[in-house]
Amino acid sequence: xxxxxxxxxxxxxxxxxxRLSCAASGRTFSxxxxxxxxxxxxxxxxxxxxxxGSGGSTKYADxxxxxxxxxxxxxxxxxxxxxxxxxxxxxxxxYCAAGTWYIRTTPGGYDYWGQGTQVTxxx
Numbered sequence: 556x557x558x559x560x561x562x563x564x565x566x567x568x569x570x571x572x573x574r575l576s577c578a579a580s581g582r583t584f585s586x587x588x589x590x591x592x593x594x595x596x597x598x599x600x601x602x603x604x605x606x607x608g609s610g611g612s613t614k615y616a617d618x619x620x621x622x623x624x625x626x627x628x629x630x631x632x633x634x635x636x637x638x639x640x641x642x643x644x645x646x647x648x649x650y651c652a653a654g655t656w657y658i659r660t661t662p663g664g665y666d667y668w669g670q671g672t673q674v675t676x677x678x
Contacts, residue, residue: 557581557653557667564649564672567641571676575636577651577669584632585609588657590665591625591636593647593674602660603649606634612657619645641676649674 563575577589590605604615606625613625622641627634634651649672652665659665 559669561669561672564674566675569678572639577634579632585629587653589634590652593649595647605657607657643676643678646676
């Protein structure tokens with residue numbers, strides 16, 4: 556079992572930045588790929604990005620490429636999502652998730668989920 560807790564959400568104006576954190580506890584953190592997803596009201600949960608267990612490989616949705624960066628600190632059992640140049644369409648509840656294979660881009664590919672943190676971007 557892996558427990559995940561996100562933090563760092565908030566409200567920001569378009570063009571601003573936020574950094575989300577996801578702290579993990581339970582099993583060996585470095586054994587898990589970590590993903591970030593988001594869900595806006597009335598929409599399906601969508602893939603944002605992911606990172607391998609070692610941190611050496613990452614994958615991003617086209618909508619965030621060049622703006623968002625995922626990193627992890629396995630010594631701190633934490634994964635981060637640095638979000639720059641935020642747009643109103645980035646407004647959503649953002650979730651972190653743990654799974655076995657970072658190339659998976661669907662929610663079903665991840666086994667453990669955090670409770671989510673709200674990101675609101677105003678124009």
